Amino acid sequence: MAWTVDDGTSTEVVAAYAAFAAATGTRLTMFVNGIYASWDENAEALRSLVASGQVQLANHTWSHPDLTTLDDASIQAELQRNHDYLAEVYGVDARPYFRPPYGAHDDRVDAAAAAIGYTTPTLWYGSLADSGELPDQQIVDLANEWFASGRIIIGHLNHLPVTRVFDQLTGILEARALTTVTLNDVFISAAHP
């Protein structure tokens, strides 16, 4: 199962996910918006996890706009600024994966992104629905509903409740004999080295 987490409006939540990954070996893909201070503030904690490949960083645009409302040059500027940030601070090339904010994309957005190397819009099949704050138990219930083999699950680095139920989420993975993978773990290929 590919456990992906987005945004990073909370430094505390990004820190908790980094600590969780380090403690458990859970493999994660983080769709970063570089505009949030959490990515500078957690760079030390994340850098070795990123360097080892346990945590993959991917592109969620710089400032989280609805890309379908922007012209092509602005779409590319949003992705490129974030790309450059990830290269500079974390030393990674986030291509080819981008996640359009709100899942909003169309053929024009995809073509503009592909022209600068972001050839793979990455959506999800299953959500912890925590872009806004939810009760702890609701996140556990959603994990019970969605965690399964072969799925891309979306969560968010924005609100604390998920950090209080990591043990229960890990328990669901274990009970279902699921292992976690990054996007690169699964999709790397000659076409997308």
Ligand SMILES: [Zn+2]
């Ligand atoms: Zn987002």
